[in-house]
Amino acid sequence: MPTTHTDKAYERELTELRDRLLEMGGLVETAIASSVRAVIERDAELAERVKIGDREINRMEVDIDGACRRILALRQPAASDLRFITTALKIVTDLERMGDLAVNVAERATEMAHTPAQPATLSPMHDLANLADLSEAQLKRALDAFVTRDVDKAEQVLHGDELLDALYLKIFNALLAIMMEDSRNIRRATSLMFAAKHLERFGDHATNLAEMVVYMVRGTDIRHPRSRTPGDADAEH
Amino acid sequence: MTSPNANGATPKMETRGLTIRYGAKVAVKSVSMSLPERQVTALIGPSGCGKSTFLRALNRMNELIPGAGSDGEILLDGRSIYESHLDAVELRRRVGMVFQKSNPFPKSIFENVAYGLKVGGMTDRKAVAERVEGSLRGAALWDEVKDRMSESALALSGGQQQRLCIARALAVEPEVVLMDEPASALDPIATAKIEDLIHELKLRYTIVIVTHNMQQAARVSDQTAFFYMGDLIEIGSTEQIFTNPKEERTEDYVTGKFG
Numbered sequence: 232m233p234t235t236h237t238d239k240a241y242e243r244e245l246t247e248l249r250d251r252l253l254e255m256g257g258l259v260e261t262a263i264a265s266s267v268r269a270v271i272e273r274d275a276e277l278a279e280r281v282k283i284g285d286r287e288i289n290r291m292e293v294d295i296d297g298a299c300r301r302i303l304a305l306r307q308p309a310a311s312d313l314r315f316i317t318t319a320l321k322i323v324t325d326l327e328r329m330g331d332l333a334v335n336v337a338e339r340a341t342e343m344a345h346t347p348a349q350p351a352t353l354s355p356m357h358d359l360a361n362l363a364d365l366s367e368a369q370l371k372r373a374l375d376a377f378v379t380r381d382v383d384k385a386e387q388v389l390h391g392d393e394l395l396d397a398l399y400l401k402i403f404n405a406l407l408a409i410m411m412e413d414s415r416n417i418r419r420a421t422s423l424m425f426a427a428k429h430l431e432r433f434g435d436h437a438t439n440l441a442e443m444v445v446y447m448v449r450g451t452d453i454r455h456p457r458s459r460t461p462g463d464a465d466a467e468h
Numbered sequence: 469m470t471s472p473n474a475n476g477a478t479p480k481m482e483t484r485g486l487t488i489r490y491g492a493k494v495a496v497k498s499v500s501m502s503l504p505e506r507q508v509t510a511l512i513g514p515s516g517c518g519k520s521t522f523l524r525a526l527n528r529m530n531e532l533i534p535g536a537g538s539d540g541e542i543l544l545d546g547r548s549i550y551e552s553h554l555d556a557v558e559l560r561r562r563v564g565m566v567f568q569k570s571n572p573f574p575k576s577i578f579e580n581v582a583y584g585l586k587v588g589g590m591t592d593r594k595a596v597a598e599r600v601e602g603s604l605r606g607a608a609l610w611d612e613v614k615d616r617m618s619e620s621a622l623a624l625s626g627g628q629q630q631r632l633c634i635a636r637a638l639a640v641e642p643e644v645v646l647m648d649e650p651a652s653a654l655d656p657i658a659t660a661k662i663e664d665l666i667h668e669l670k671l672r673y674t675i676v677i678v679t680h681n682m683q684q685a686a687r688v689s690d691q692t693a694f695f696y697m698g699d700l701i702e703i704g705s706t707e708q709i710f711t712n713p714k715e716e717r718t719e720d721y722v723t724g725k726f727g
Contacts, residue, residue, distance in 0.1 A: 235725060236724050236725050237724050237725060237726060238724055307683055308723070309682070309722040309723055310710060310711060310713050310718075310722045310723050311723060312723045313710070314711065314712070450711060450712030
């Protein structure tokens with residue numbers, strides 16, 4: 232932003248809100264990375280830490296919601312400030328859900344730590360690690376786009392989701408084959424399948440974030456293009 | 469060629485390249501704007517941006533200021549307000565004005581509203597009384613004053629005085645009502661009454677309001693025009709101006725990033 236608000240206290244409130252969102256995003260990044268590591272390394276203790284850490288993410292959601300409400304009531308934000316606050320209100324919900332998904336992955340890690348390892352699931356496990364890296368990178372990029380108000384970067388996130396979906400499908404099919412091969416693999420493969428699904432959903436939330444960033448910067452709502460009736464779409468360029 | 473207009477409605481008034489000077493100082497620079505019929509247009513901008521000067525030009529009130537001069541066109545129903553068919557008195561009847569500070573005459577409530585009618589030559593007492601009642605109803609003041617019509621207008625509260633001035637403006641049956649900060653001296657309840665009244669009035673009148681209170685502009689207007697240093701920077705639907713302005717200077721102003 233080229234200029235700052237005449238009211239310095241207001242400027243601070245907005246900056247603080249942005250920093251809090253970033254901090255929360257950082258916690259979610261760590262949570263998803265840790266939860267997948269817990270799956271791969273059969274680390275029940277790490278999985279437990281992810282579950283406990285989610286409480287802080289939940290607290291931040293409540294805090295940030297409150298801060299947004301306060302600004303809406305007391306400052307009557309307009310234009311880009313208004314779009315920033317409404318974006319914050321929405322992405323905080325996505326971030327909280329992403330935290331929950333990390334917990335879901337951690338729960339799979341707990342299950343798997345208590346079942347014997349099987350060499351058959353090693354190959355999809357490798358792809359799962361890649362899927363986790365991609366999901367985390369998507370979140371990182373979306374948060375980056377949010378801070379720098381960078382529409383191009385947000386659009387990279389939107390396109391990046393296709394890769395995630397493809398990798399998920401690959402993992403899904405591989406696990407299906409493993410299960411058909413030997414029914415003793417089913418329990419473990421099912422856990423991995425769920426973990427992969429959680430990561431794929433995690434990526435979807437990252438695209439929600441990116442869509443909101445485009446709205447925040449341009450004022451154009453790009454969500455659900457196929458659900459719009461002709462002529463309903465924004466007449467924006 | 470028509471001037472910018474937020475929503476393509478029929479313009480009641482229009483300016484084309486309107487420039488206004490006070491001596492050597494240019495207060496309004498070549499502003500082309502259209503005021504849609506039966507809509508509220510809000511003029512916003514920092515002090516000295518030219519919005520009040522622009523407003524006063526619409527019924528030739530600027531001419532009362534020594535050294536004031538103007539170029540460009542001002543149209544009412546597509547005809548220049550300077551044409552010979554329209555003298556300044558008739559123009560000001562059709563384009564009425566309500567000021568920032570309520571300015572009732574030191575006379576009775578009835579006389580205040582009837583004043584313009586009598587000046588205009590209306591003599592039939594019954595017709596005058598009816599018009600006074602209608603105007604007071606139109607200004608949402610009738611119920612509060614109907615039993616005390618002969619009391620001094622100065623005994624009314626600030627908010628009532630301002631609505632009395634609106635009734636006085638409505639009595640001569642204007643087509644356009646110009647309001648210069650009509651609620652800036654009022655408490656929040658009186659302000660809400662004026663704003664509620666503006667919603668009623670726009671069913672019959674074309675309204676132009678100058679306000680420093682941006683939330684007020686957002687609440688009452690259909691289109692908003694942002695002035696800065698004599699230029700019309702941006703005009704658009706009020707929703708667009710307050711959620712997604714196109715010009716950076718508008719953005720800075722509505723988000724409070726000026727100065």
